Amino acid sequence: MALTVGMLGYRFMGQAHSNALARLPMFFPDAPDVVRHTLVGRDEEALADAADRFGFEHTATDWKDVVDEVDVFYNLGPNHLHADPSIAALEAGTHVFCEKPLAPTLEEAERMRDAAADASGVAGCAFNYRFIPAIQYAKNLIDDGVIGEIRHVDGRYMQDWLADPDAPWAWRMDKDLAGSGALGDLGAHTVDLARFLVGEQAGDIAEVSGSLRTFVEERPVPGEDEMRPVTVDDAYTAEAAFENGAMGTFEASRVATGHKNDHTIRIHGSKGSLEFSLERINELKLLREGNRGYETILVTDEDDPYVENWWPPGHVLGWEHTFVHENYEFLSAADSGSEFHPSFEDAYEVQQVLDAIERSDQNGERIALD
Amino acid sequence: MALTVGMLGYRFMGQAHSNALARLPMFFPDAPDVVRHTLVGRDEEALADAADRFGFEHTATDWKDVVDEVDVFYNLGPNHLHADPSIAALEAGTHVFCEKPLAPTLEEAERMRDAAADASGVAGCAFNYRFIPAIQYAKNLIDDGVIGEIRHVDGRYMQDWLADPDAPWAWRMDKDLAGSGALGDLGAHTVDLARFLVGEQAGDIAEVSGSLRTFVEERPVPGEDEMRPVTVDDAYTAEAAFENGAMGTFEASRVATGHKNDHTIRIHGSKGSLEFSLERINELKLLREGNRGYETILVTDEDDPYVENWWPPGHVLGWEHTFVHENYEFLSAADSGSEFHPSFEDAYEVQQVLDAIERSDQNGERIALD
């Protein structure tokens, strides 16, 4: 029996996930069958058009009508809409796949985590970058001890779409709707990736300090003759200590002129080092014991994670393939009732780190995490 | 009315084109509607399985039954099967999209070109690399005079899948089936790309000299206790002169250890320079007048060719997207009856260059092209 999917959100993320669902049968033939059942949104006309393009059979304007009618609920709405619909779906026994960050506040994230803990369905958070072949390959190397004991974890996520002070206002710049700015939008990815890559070797993040900054205080509202205040950060920086003593530095910016989607993570261990950059998504730089320099590896060989399902070596993948991989894993878990990571618990722990960074920004103190 | 497609070939290229057809509606909504009608192959079981995954309604084991029953015929068979089915389809008034190189010999390519000239349908050759956003962007820059008068055109296409002498024999190593080796398989791409990029500025390739080499003379046949001779080149090199005096160097290898799919093209003009590498398909290096060094440009902005149809800036595309773009262009041309390039005529002219390189290899002389 095919899994029926209800999906809240039909813009950027709606298209990314719909595309992933559409591509599974041809490339991941052992994925569960999926029916794109109902697309949920407010603007009926735009919604109907999107449903047509994304291959959904039905539309609905109220998520309450959908969450208990489908097998899987995709919550791709803005951050302030993550908690209630996801919790309602989980309470209805529906599997939930929610976009990141889990919630705009730690309190909401906690409610979501608790709901997931009590639920029969699988609850996953869509940190798609875990599912990049190069990242999975890096994770395997780290777990195999190739780079030894972890000492440094540095992650920077640099974009420049807000470098221009005339770039228009959007919901992502409003604290009530988004929770935070670069921190929650970009930093959440970095923290999740850091935890994923080194968590088993270096332990949890035990302490952080951090700073947030808003460089442009207000922005024009598109189509209106009005400026609206920016109430979230344009950029954050943070220092972290892992349980094993490893040091971390994290940073993200929406005003890093010249960088479109540059999520770079560097890890130094006692025996080797790794570096990954999202704009070169097919590559991993690896320094291994006995070598003299970083290898630049094209992670597109047949035995690289997920690659066998796609094309021959050297025929590179793109950003959207991460969604196919995460949907494959999530739906397989939902179908078989097995665990999926990143879970709501994982995403809650990311949120704890983000929350501590915000508190540190405010009180100027290093914050210990439980 | 939707265009019906018949497709010969259901392996690598079959999947690449089927995937492209499947993705058009979501991302290129103004593309003509297409029905994946009949998939053609010899092994009925494998064919049925492929048809199921690729979304074809029917299968057939003889292309003769198909070429006049569909609107568009995709010829994705091995090179020695390019001529006859394509010509039959064209004679039946069917549009033909044929994989590269156009044919194993110049004679067959000539027959195909002539058939296309006489046909009512559109005949296109699937040189997909023309449809990379970075390449189209480069072409626009060259046409706009940004790099001035063309002086150097260097193209290298390096792979290493035959570096190991124990790599198995395949049809691509047989002169009768493939025509040539690295020259036809990889060099055809380079020559087409060079002609596409600089043809209008530098004119045709007027002279070439070249060399071919086979480093491993025989290879094991998979599943058999037998060695079979390699009758094509593992690598070629060539020098070229364009009509305007620009110099070219071309090279390809299947034994370039460490290179998976490294098609690099560099162009130097009197005012600037360009460099592109396929393994970093989203990037273009550009030296423009007034600047001091090459810019590394991520060609993923909204106004870059084809990008608006996909994702926001910095969300990189992969190799397979080139097939979506070329199918979009080819099917749009077929639907509207407009011209499509690269045409069979274009592909024939590529074949002339390849043929001259082979002749130069044999007689040791520089060859003038008409």
Add this chain to the structure above:
Amino acid sequence: MALTVGMLGYRFMGQAHSNALARLPMFFPDAPDVVRHTLVGRDEEALADAADRFGFEHTATDWKDVVDEVDVFYNLGPNHLHADPSIAALEAGTHVFCEKPLAPTLEEAERMRDAAADASGVAGCAFNYRFIPAIQYAKNLIDDGVIGEIRHVDGRYMQDWLADPDAPWAWRMDKDLAGSGALGDLGAHTVDLARFLVGEQAGDIAEVSGSLRTFVEERPVPGEDEMRPVTVDDAYTAEAAFENGAMGTFEASRVATGHKNDHTIRIHGSKGSLEFSLERINELKLLREGNRGYETILVTDEDDPYVENWWPPGHVLGWEHTFVHENYEFLSAADSGSEFHPSFEDAYEVQQVLDAIERSDQNGERIALD
């Protein structure tokens, strides 16, 4: 009249400065004449040998005999020997060129700064990286407003000579002799460079938080059957806020496996960005308004800073040339009695930042600088 030089220290730094002095006449003919007068050290035999190779006329084993006998005193001793000899020299009216960091403690740095303020001679601190052509070029670009208002300043100085726990103990690992570890040795360079590059645009560093870590607690003493404790940091991280609101992240490590001398600094402004890496000392990456990507600029043109004195474009310089440039500038200032930067005051302000980072590490709080 030639300036007579007395030099304390005859190892790595002694050779670097002696070489610089030796090369000035051929490449900077307008530099003041210099006599390498007296080399100072404790081991008479090694000292005599070094004096011979470095071109010094005399040797001395007590700096007290030298500081008032020469025109210029070079203090290249270990950090704990920076204060007293430098102050004595300044009090004797001798010009002083002292290696970085200025002193192991803020208190000693303060004494040195005060002595310099009262002195008739020129007091300079040898932060040689200010004198890299690419850095001077970057500074000019920033001052000309090419990258706009400064928003991010990130500096990382990564080495790996202590990644191996069996790497031997040395004075640089002892708090009493060195003051601090990676922080003072490497971080001092980063802080000085950040202040140099953006100080006029972004103002002083107003706040910092920081962390220090020692990964390997003790190390073998060379030639002895003994382990000695490491009492300084192997690595530090810090966050900084500049007066104008720009954010900084700084980091250094001696255990960053795979990095030999990788001092990388990245600056993002409202209109452009810059990146420099010491291992590619001849290059600058520059993103300027109107361009789409970073240019990789080889800063070896005739009109680049200091380059005219050396070789034609593209004939790259090395690390040691920074010493020639700084000696040229320092000696010219000493000879003419003009100002030299980085002065002891500059170096003291660097030391304030380092001191605040250490205090933040200890008390877990963000520290405001005066």
Add this chain to the structure above:
Amino acid sequence: MALTVGMLGYRFMGQAHSNALARLPMFFPDAPDVVRHTLVGRDEEALADAADRFGFEHTATDWKDVVDEVDVFYNLGPNHLHADPSIAALEAGTHVFCEKPLAPTLEEAERMRDAAADASGVAGCAFNYRFIPAIQYAKNLIDDGVIGEIRHVDGRYMQDWLADPDAPWAWRMDKDLAGSGALGDLGAHTVDLARFLVGEQAGDIAEVSGSLRTFVEERPVPGEDEMRPVTVDDAYTAEAAFENGAMGTFEASRVATGHKNDHTIRIHGSKGSLEFSLERINELKLLREGNRGYETILVTDEDDPYVENWWPPGHVLGWEHTFVHENYEFLSAADSGSEFHPSFEDAYEVQQVLDAIERSDQNGERIALD
């Protein structure tokens, strides 16, 4: 007893070699003692000034007065002055170090080679790039079989100082004075380096074809109201076959916009690959068996060739250090009477290849070398 040096030429190469001689005692203490005895040139005033800066004791305006009065004769004059003074010096029993290319014509090169064969002194040609640490390291790797059997050797030497048609005329653009243009000036380096690196594994260059091109036919004479014809090539391309069947492509240009001194050599073997670029003189890219990608190696470790004499790991060297190394080797050979390579015989064989490329350009045929 110190070796006395007479040096013809006091501009670019004069300074490079004088600097090398001046630096030997401090960094290569076992080098023979050298006295910079007599500097030879035509313009007495400029010569006196240069002698002063370069540290020569005497000057002379006629090389005939010098070649038999010194122990070592450095021939750094323009190419048409290479033969006669060098031969005279050799006949006088003087050691000769001559700049590259050996001579403007093969005939002159042959005379020089024959004179060297009959001479008691050592005759060396100053192909300085053999003495780059990264190149020597690469040579050792190749000789140790690290990259296996050689299959591809590609060398490109790209400069852009003549891209501008208004760049002034100079002796290097005159066939009588220079012999050839990019071919002799740049291509000679490439051919020498290729022979040095792979000669023992791949054998000699057995066949070549080639093309030369002059893009700008005449250029303004500095200080005169006159255009003078350019009678040499601005660029050349060539294909080569080595004795073992390896394929080579060579290219050089003085009009490669954006490239200052980009001499890049790539070698692919059956087990690995190498890449070197002169603008990143401290780096070597190495693909070795068992690795997945090219390592980027900073060739500055203590046990790398010549590095122990300089600075600690990561403290990069520059272009001029190659002259120190080659002078060290040449003078040591002269002093001890041992062999030095590249010898005049080596340089003659390079000239044979260049000559064959020119002949191939003219007759359009592949040329077999003896």
